[in-house]
Amino acid sequence: MSTTINQSPATKSPKILVFSTDKISDPGIDQAGLRKIHYAPSVYVISLPCSSGIKPKWILHALEHGFDGVFIAADGHECSYSSRCAEHTNTIVEASQELMKEKNINPRRVRMAALCSVCAEPFASHMENYGKILASLED
Amino acid sequence: MSRVNPKFATELSKYGSSDFNACFNCGNCTATCSLSTADSSFPREMIRYTTLGLEDDIKASLKPWECYYCGECSSECPRQAEPGELMMSLRRWLTAKYDWTGLSGLMYKSLPLSIAAFVLTFVGVLAFAFNADFDLEHMMHVGHLFEAIAIASIMVVIFVPNIIRMWYFTIVKPGTKVPFKKYVSSMGEFFVTMFVQKRALDCDDNRFRWFEHFILVIGYLSLLFTTVFMDWFSTQYLAVNIFGYVMSAIVFIVTVDFVNSRMKKKKALNKHSQPSDWFFVIWLFLMGLTAFMTRLFIDLNILETNKWLYILHFTVLVQWALIIVPFGKWTHFLYRSFAMYFAKLKEK
Amino acid sequence: MKQRIGVYICHCGGNISDYVDVEELGKMFHQEENVVVSKDVMFACADSNQKDMVADIQANNLDAIVVCSCSPKLHLHTFKNVAARAGLNPSNYVQVNIREQCSWPHSDRPREATVKAAGLIRAGINRVSYSESLENIELSVKKSALVIGAGVSGMKAAIDLARSGNEVFLIEKDFFVGGRIAQKETLFPTNQNGKEVVAALYNEMKKFPNITIFTGATVEKVSGSLGNFTVDIKVKPRYINPNADKKAVKRAMDECPVNVHDDFNLGLVERKAIYKNYPEALPDVPVVVAEALKDATDFTGKFASTLNLNEEAQTLSLIAGSVLVTTGYDHYQPKEGEYGYKTISNVVTLPELNRLMEMNPDKLVYNGKQIKSLAFIYCVGSRQTKGDNKYCSRQCCTSTIHTSLQLKEKYKDIQTYHLYRDIRTYGKQELMYAESSKQGDLYFKYEEKEMPVVSVDGKSTIVKVKDYLTAKKEMEIEADLVVLVTSMVAREDATTISELFKIPIGRDKFFNEIHPKLKPVETVIKGVYIGGTCQGPKNVSESVQSSLAGASKITALLKSGTVSVDPIIARVDADKCTWCGKCSDVCDYTAIKKVLFGEKHVAGVNKAVCTGCGICAPVCPENAIEIAQYTDNEIESMIDGFVMDFDIKEKGAGKTVEVEEEGKVGMKEYPQVWREILAGMTDEKNTIPEIATNSKLASELVTFHLMTMNRYGVVVPAGMDAKETYYYYKVK
Numbered sequence A: 001m002s003t004t005i006n007q008s009p010a011t012k013s014p015k016i017l018v019f020s021t022d023k024i025s026d027p028g029i030d031q032a033g034l035r036k037i038h039y040a041p042s043v044y045v046i047s048l049p050c051s052s053g054i055k056p057k058w059i060l061h062a063l064e065h066g067f068d069g070v071f072i073a074a075d076g077h078e079c080s081y082s083s084r085c086a087e088h089t090n091t092i093v094e095a096s097q098e099l100m101k102e103k104n105i106n107p108r109r110v111r112m113a114a115l116c117s118v119c120a121e122p123f124a125s126h127m128e129n130y131g132k133i134l135a136s137l138e139d
Numbered sequence B: 001m002s003r004v005n006p007k008f009a010t011e012l013s014k015y016g017s018s019d020f021n022a023c024f025n026c027g028n029c030t031a032t033c034s035l036s037t038a039d040s041s042f043p044r045e046m047i048r049y050t051t052l053g054l055e056d057d058i059k060a061s062l063k064p065w066e067c068y069y070c071g072e073c074s075s076e077c078p079r080q081a082e083p084g085e086l087m088m089s090l091r092r093w094l095t096a097k098y099d100w101t102g103l104s105g106l107m108y109k110s111l112p113l114s115i116a117a118f119v120l121t122f123v124g125v126l127a128f129a130f131n132a133d134f135d136l137e138h139m140m141h142v143g144h145l146f147e148a149i150a151i152a153s154i155m156v157v158i159f160v161p162n163i164i165r166m167w168y169f170t171i172v173k174p175g176t177k178v179p180f181k182k183y184v185s186s187m188g189e190f191f192v193t194m195f196v197q198k199r200a201l202d203c204d205d206n207r208f209r210w211f212e213h214f215i216l217v218i219g220y221l222s223l224l225f226t227t228v229f230m231d232w233f234s235t236q237y238l239a240v241n242i243f244g245y246v247m248s249a250i251v252f253i254v255t256v257d258f259v260n261s262r263m264k265k266k267k268a269l270n271k272h273s274q275p276s277d278w279f280f281v282i283w284l285f286l287m288g289l290t291a292f293m294t295r296l297f298i299d300l301n302i303l304e305t306n307k308w309l310y311i312l313h314f315t316v317l318v319q320w321a322l323i324i325v326p327f328g329k330w331t332h333f334l335y336r337s338f339a340m341y342f343a344k345l346k347e348k
Numbered sequence C: 001m002k003q004r005i006g007v008y009i010c011h012c013g014g015n016i017s018d019y020v021d022v023e024e025l026g027k028m029f030h031q032e033e034n035v036v037v038s039k040d041v042m043f044a045c046a047d048s049n050q051k052d053m054v055a056d057i058q059a060n061n062l063d064a065i066v067v068c069s070c071s072p073k074l075h076l077h078t079f080k081n082v083a084a085r086a087g088l089n090p091s092n093y094v095q096v097n098i099r100e101q102c103s104w105p106h107s108d109r110p111r112e113a114t115v116k117a118a119g120l121i122r123a124g125i126n127r128v129s130y131s132e133s134l135e136n137i138e139l140s141v142k143k144s145a146l147v148i149g150a151g152v153s154g155m156k157a158a159i160d161l162a163r164s165g166n167e168v169f170l171i172e173k174d175f176f177v178g179g180r181i182a183q184k185e186t187l188f189p190t191n192q193n194g195k196e197v198v199a200a201l202y203n204e205m206k207k208f209p210n211i212t213i214f215t216g217a218t219v220e221k222v223s224g225s226l227g228n229f230t231v232d233i234k235v236k237p238r239y240i241n242p243n244a245d246k247k248a249v250k251r252a253m254d255e256c257p258v259n260v261h262d263d264f265n266l267g268l269v270e271r272k273a274i275y276k277n278y279p280e281a282l283p284d285v286p287v288v289v290a291e292a293l294k295d296a297t298d299f300t301g302k303f304a305s306t307l308n309l310n311e312e313a314q315t316l317s318l319i320a321g322s323v324l325v326t327t328g329y330d331h332y333q334p335k336e337g338e339y340g341y342k343t344i345s346n347v348v349t350l351p352e353l354n355r356l357m358e359m360n361p362d363k364l365v366y367n368g369k370q371i372k373s374l375a376f377i378y379c380v381g382s383r384q385t386k387g388d389n390k391y392c393s394r395q396c397c398t399s400t401i402h403t404s405l406q407l408k409e410k411y412k413d414i415q416t417y418h419l420y421r422d423i424r425t426y427g428k429q430e431l432m433y434a435e436s437s438k439q440g441d442l443y444f445k446y447e448e449k450e451m452p453v454v455s456v457d458g459k460s461t462i463v464k465v466k467d468y469l470t471a472k473k474e475m476e477i478e479a480d481l482v483v484l485v486t487s488m489v490a491r492e493d494a495t496t497i498s499e500l501f502k503i504p505i506g507r508d509k510f511f512n513e514i515h516p517k518l519k520p521v522e523t524v525i526k527g528v529y530i531g532g533t534c535q536g537p538k539n540v541s542e543s544v545q546s547s548l549a550g551a552s553k554i555t556a557l558l559k560s561g562t563v564s565v566d567p568i569i570a571r572v573d574a575d576k577c578t579w580c581g582k583c584s585d586v587c588d589y590t591a592i593k594k595v596l597f598g599e600k601h602v603a604g605v606n607k608a609v610c611t612g613c614g615i616c617a618p619v620c621p622e623n624a625i626e627i628a629q630y631t632d633n634e635i636e637s638m639i640d641g642f643v644m645d646f647d648i649k650e651k652g653a654g655k656t657v658e659v660e661e662e663g664k665v666g667m668k669e670y671p672q673v674w675r676e677i678l679a680g681m682t683d684e685k686n687t688i689p690e691i692a693t694n695s696k697l698a699s700e701l702v703t704f705h706l707m708t709m710n711r712y713g714v715v716v717p718a719g720m721d722a723k724e725t726y727y728y729y730k731v732k
């Protein structure tokens, strides 16, 4: 028997795009997998060198093309590139929210948190909480 | 607020233990000790008091008496600080502190002095025998009398004041209020400890050792009773006579085993024998043996021709009664029993 | 856009295929127009598969490949190398993580995991179709190294670098080499004399003509980058005539009438205005504090030919291929009143005590009073849960205990008290701790919330401590000297070095490596390494280990004369750029400079300096900056891939995909290691140890694979061996 599925899982749990960092938060997310800690399969991850390199336009692109929320798994104080990383990433979040406002997108659809290279459980619980928040949003 | 006094360590090492400074307070000893409880935890606490020189706290403590020196703690200590040996040394030190004459302390600290005392008593006995023209009957009469008088006077002059001092240090000075009723109701603890040493049974290591101790105490007390009150050496009753033989035999047989294990030094508790320990077992052994022989010679009717045996027995007796009982290790037996009693009083 | 893409989807021996229907996905992507090869493979990383991939690439003329398997942290380079071997530029390769980020975390929902995997793979294909062939950036490097700081770390590294044939410039801020170890008479654990170690290292350095030492020198300006740093240094004058007679210099030192603050002895005494740190200090030329001799004209007149008070500072420009920073640490300076420091006369720090011990060979005397008892308070300025220095300074427990042993050895009748929070004498240093307690040193444990208090009571100094080893009893300790065991802190001028070289500084103010385990001496600045205590607290042996690690890294770097650096860096679209300078402002590495492009000014990226962090990209108002491999096209097409709809045939009737019945999965090929195991299975029945010996593989490996092979019905158990410890296996 063959069925066509049409985003059926995603209609249940919100689609979240996660931006992670190659050296710190992405290994943390890998760790969650390694330890079979479950989170929603509607979570997709793109890993970058540094969270301060995310362009607001990418965030907007994701939200306009089917993602319900964007989550930035930043390095916080651990970033090896810049001691001002958290500050920079924050600026990016604010800039995205400006753009989102113009398009009438709820600013809560982008969120950032620091995640470390062994933060497996925290990642899963972030996804669960954020998923709940997104599910409750009506924009 | 307690003032730290590192000099105390040097003082205490004269009573035996010397490695306690190695302790790094891991607490293994306390964890392993089968007698230590949550309410009364040792030996680490005593080690701590000792290294810091908190004399008053040590003097007020009954914990050294709660230890039966099974030696478990010493074998477990990762720093070889010999906590068990420290507890033993503290008992010696406390004995010296309780003793108002100060002689205990002197004898613990100085072997020559102890030997001098033994020699002196021996000379005294010889002088007495000489004076009595080696008249056996007279000597035995005096001997018997001496035993009764010595027990009574040591009791009154030494033990009673010392026990009162112990009571003062451990109960009165630390400010423990004990209602009179409790003094009476806790009496049981005292007698049980005195005769059964039942706490030693809680030691994990060795029921046989406890049994030996128990038999020895019974044997020793019975021998004392038979000689002093039943007048064993002149008794006509066969039952008393045999009883005397058995008891004296028990005393010297058990002590032989004790000497043996002290020589082998297998167990922690036997590793560090002090002169006072040797004196105690050897004299106990001699007591049993010479008493046994004396009665045997009487029964064989050859004592008259072997007066030296009685003089020897008498010497041992005098030394035992005047040196070892009041100032030596024998007192531990007494203080321990009182310590249990006092501990019971302190219980809430 | 790539037109001939190869896609490989890995079973990972069941790790992926148990939950994700890889066979179905393999078929599905085969239908995509720009996908030429799409396969499911048992072990993508197996040698056999790697060979097949090379053959595929060459036979089908593939222009990009995607491997959908485990995390790129494991096999990115494996498959990049496959591409390279097949003659394909490695940057046309994308790895899709369908194990750690799909099959495993979603093992509870296999059906949805398959859908997610489809999205991830689609995104990977989209991304690779925008991939460009990037070439590594080749830079030529000067075969010379600059070492900053001539402490034990710097000197050891300089010797090592010189021995490997590099030109070495060693820059020391002080006028004498040696750093902190010269200040300690005996060093644990070897009890060597600090000054003798310094002298031995200095004499060793002198044997190498390719080491140039600059003392009294500081870095003023840095330009250039990996392979070609230009560093301007300023060398301060010594004011001694280089041709002066040695004896005259000696006489001038003796007769100098002016005294100045003695930094080397931490201000415990004063020194002459013509001084050496200590008599044997090296280089063997004293220094004149010219400022202090301004008014001593009689004296300066007398020694006019010896002194050269008009000497000027020199500025030199050095060119170095790489830089090693070994600038060391400072002692924490207690605040006034901290445990009575500076307010109670007999409170000193541990470094001060170490100086005192050296100055008092027979009797320890301080303030005219003989010291017989000392109380050490540990962790002063370290482990402050609420303060700045949250870290443990690592070596101070051992230093203190070692000092305590030295005190006893040197002065015999001395009692020490140690008020600690935790004793951290790790490794062999533990033996010193045991020795110290055995010699009668007394230890007290305090907690941060109840710190010891130092007070004066008549003539004596009392330390009160709530001792956690004695049921928190309040203890009073009388001590002739109270010693604060102060922490190691970053050098005050570390920020200057950090700004000059752009080395990131951590919250503890020490220099930061990239990764404490994986890149322990590398900084994010290419070509700049750190070693020794400028990185964080260390004892001598740890300091030297790290600086030597830095030295070998540099030697490897400089060896070939060129280095190739990752091409993943920023690039500016000169047409769009209007030179607003915003990108240049945020770049911590000053990689962006204003350059002329035709008629206009635009932002230009220094390829050797850019780290590819991407911080500049989002700030550009013109969106003129992209990071290679993270272009808008690549990222946005990935997002598009994630959200695409898929037609996926569902297996079986149920809602979720059942794991295939054991033993039914068809194997198209066995991984190499399976073949080796099978070759090692000689006759009917073999136990794991037998197979391991026959196939020369580790028995754990054999165990692991036999289990999988058993599941796939390649082998089956055939009873137990006689001792009932192992199963026999046979080929099915």
Ligand SMILES: Cc1cc2nc3c(=O)[nH]c(=O)nc-3n(C[C@H](O)[C@H](O)[C@H](O)COP(=O)(O)OP(=O)(O)OC[C@H]3O[C@@H](n4cnc5c(N)ncnc54)[C@H](O)[C@@H]3O)c2cc1C
Pocket (backbone or CB within 6 Å): C148, C149, C150, C151, C152, C153, C154, C171, C172, C173, C174, C177, C178, C179, C180, C181, C184, C186, C187, C188, C189, C217, C218, C219, C326, C327, C328, C329, C330, C331, C350, C351, C354, C395, C399, C402, C487, C488, C491, C493, C497, C531, C532, C533, C534, C538, C539, C540, C541, C543
């Ligand atoms: C009280 C105390 C006792 C210790 N005892 C021992 C011990 O017994 N055994 C042991 O193994 N470890 C001991 N240590 C640790 C030991 O001191 C260090 O591990 C060692 O000194 C580190 O050497 P270094 O070369 O990294 O740093 P440093 O010794 O600090 O040397 C750094 C050098 O760089 C120079 N410098 C700094 N900034 C600049 C600049 N901007 N430009 C040019 N030059 C610069 C400095 O002048 C100095 O010469 C002790 C530490 C303390 C605090």
Ligand code: SF4
Pocket (backbone or CB within 6 Å): B022, B023, B024, B025, B026, B027, B028, B029, B030, B044, B047, B073, B076, B077, B078, B079, B080, B081, B082, B083
């Ligand atoms: S076991 Fe030894 S080191 Fe540990 S607390 Fe007891 S005596 Fe001290």
Ligand code: SF4
Pocket (backbone or CB within 6 Å): B032, B033, B034, B035, B036, B042, B043, B066, B067, B068, B069, B070, B071, B072, B073, B074, B083, B084, B087
């Ligand atoms: S010797 Fe035995 S009874 Fe005494 S403290 Fe040690 S473990 Fe406890």
Ligand code: SF4
Pocket (backbone or CB within 6 Å): C378, C379, C380, C382, C383, C391, C392, C393, C394, C395, C396, C397, C398, C421, C422, C423, C424, C485, C487
């Ligand atoms: S090494 Fe010891 S004294 Fe130094 S900070 Fe760490 S714990 Fe404190």
Ligand code: SF4
Pocket (backbone or CB within 6 Å): C572, C576, C577, C578, C579, C580, C581, C582, C583, C584, C602, C603, C619, C620, C621, C622, C623, C624, C625
């Ligand atoms: S931010 Fe953009 S426009 Fe401004 S200088 Fe940089 S690249 Fe040019």
Ligand code: SF4
Pocket (backbone or CB within 6 Å): C569, C570, C586, C587, C588, C589, C590, C591, C592, C605, C609, C610, C611, C612, C613, C614, C615, C616, C617, C627
């Ligand atoms: S990516 Fe941009 S911010 Fe980062 S180092 Fe390169 S030029 Fe500087």
